[in-house]
Amino acid sequence: MADRDTPLINNLEDGPWPSYVKEIKRAAKKNAAAKDLLGVQELSFKDKITHWKHGGIVGVTGYGSGVIGRYVDVPEEFPAVEMFHTMRINMPSGWFYTTDALRKICDIWEKYGSGLTNFHGSTGDIILLGTDTKSLQPCFDELTEAGFDLGGSGSALRTPSACVGPARCEWACIDTLDICNNLTQEFQDEMHRPRWPYKFKIKVSGCPNDGVAAIARADFTIIGTWRDSLRIDQDEVRRYVKNGFDIKGIVTDKCPTKALAWDEKAQKLNLRADDCVRCMHCINKMCKAIRPGLDRGATILIGGKAPIIKGAYLSWVLVPFMKMEPPYDEAKELLHKIWEWWDENGRTRERVAELIERMGLKTFLRAVDLKPLPQMVYRPRANPYVFFD
Amino acid sequence: MTEGVSEELKEKVLKYLGTVSKAKNRDVARAVEVEKALVDKAIAELAKEDKIEYIYLGTSYIQLKQ
Incomplete structure (x- = not known):
């Protein structure tokens, strides 16, 4: 030719x-x-x-x-x-x-x-x-x-995905690799034999930096977090400041809830733990001085997706804190309930977030046996895409 | 959790699929009036036995193997 x-x-x-x-x-x-x-x-x-x-x-x-x-x-x-x-x-x-x-x-x-x-x-x-x-x-x-198998496609569970987590990252609050592998093995049938209204994605990020962009991309988002307090090494904090680090401009002023305050006189970084929303900003900027807490688990979010029927959604909090230990029965049980409700009520090509919007969060929560919580905010679950004409 | 799948249920599923060009598992469960989780299992077994196949037309369906 x-x-x-x-x-x-x-x-x-x-x-x-x-x-x-x-x-x-x-x-x-x-x-x-x-x-x-x-x-x-x-x-x-x-x-x-x-x-x-x-x-x-x-x-x-x-x-x-x-x-x-x-x-x-x-x-x-x-x-x-x-x-x-x-x-x-x-x-x-x-x-x-x-x-x-x-x-x-x-x-x-x-x-x-x-x-x-x-x-x-x-x-x-x-x-x-x-x-x-x-x-x-x-x-x-x-x-x-050779030991390989097919992934997901069509109206099925798509291949679960996770950040590299504890294999290479000190901030991983959960074992993302084990969770991903465990869920993949458990849900082989859901992945290989499509039966739902449309696709469903599970992604696991080890910390709120959300390295696999699970919030924007996964219907069921698992984000590692902690429920106790940030750990602060005050000696290291002082070392940062002594070396010219602008702790006010770079860290405390940018803390979204103003949970952190720098006491210049006492040379101490004070934390109001109840106000911390675990955004990781301070940890990212002062990684030698601030670390996640020790009581670790995951926040489960629901409904992230790219535009098809309706616009793009960011997933929103469904369970503020869930312990994530093998065999992850609590997460699996929740997944089964979500799938059952969605499969029963979803229209063709309707993602679970769109169904929740159509039928109401109250109906959804009742179906999956969860009580409404303040963390289940609707905003800022807005369209993450900005289009310039 | 579902119990084992009977041959009778698999026959019912095949019979229903013989009356339609394609279907979702949900439609099959409603037609044969059996719990969906059990029907899902029956359909999975029928797929492994190569008696049904999957088709993608904007969303996934099942149909009798052509």
Whole structure:
């Protein structure tokens, strides 16, 4: 097959940054699908429309998730990508791999697919881009043989995701990696056999810095926190100040509830613990002097999502504090109640937050056996996206 | 928690799916008048037995294996 001229997408090779066009061209030297992929992209740029369609029946035996059927609408022009299905592979918690494991995945994918990958998709899965229907089952069989499994897609639980947590971060108040792995193992059926009105996402962040952006992206958000008081090392605080650190301008003035105050005379950082909202600002700025408390658990929030039916939502507090210890039965029980209510009442493509808005928080709380609390504020659960016209 | 799935329930599910082009699990549970959690389990078993398949048309549905 002759090389096509691709002047429009060639522009994406300019500049000092990595270029996916450059990478696809490398793959195109040994893979016909990668070559046709460049052609489809060029045509889409020229026509200013996508030439991809997705959906339909594709999958592997027993699964309704993990494979996203993709087809090009001009197969006569690009036969090598007539079918260009995506496979989502469940990543390990914290995205820790051995090089052997990575090589194994890539070898399998070069055998059955285009060789193109995306490490990782927005949810965190390993994304294998481009294969045909007949290759799905043998590819899946080899991947499972190598210890991997499909992730979530469609109207199912999406692959749970977590920040790297205690593996590398001293602020982790919960074992995000274990929670993520435990929930993933527990809810295999919910992930692989879609049965709900629409998608449902669980994300786990170890502290309120929210490293996986769970508040904006997860229907069920688990954020590590503490319910006792910040731990302050006053000697370290004084050392910061002595070294010229602007404690007033950088820390106390920016404390959202003014829970912290610097006593210049006594050279002491005072805390009104009841007012602290655990935002992490002071800890981030004075990480040698201030640490989270010791009575740790998680705040559970509900309803984060990107715009589809209604606008984007940030998730809001559902359970201000929950101890998160294996086997995490309290969280699992709550999840089951939420799913049961949503599945019974949700309209097609209605996320749980939209259903709560439609039917009312009171109805939802009654269904999941929770009492209303002041922390369940509606504001500032506003649209986090700002659009400039 | 649900108990084991009977062959009778699986037959009922298959019979219902024979009358529609596609369905959500919820619709199946209502049609066969059995607790949804049990129907979910029956559908999962039928998927593993390769008797039904999943289809995505804006949302996920099940249908009899073509």
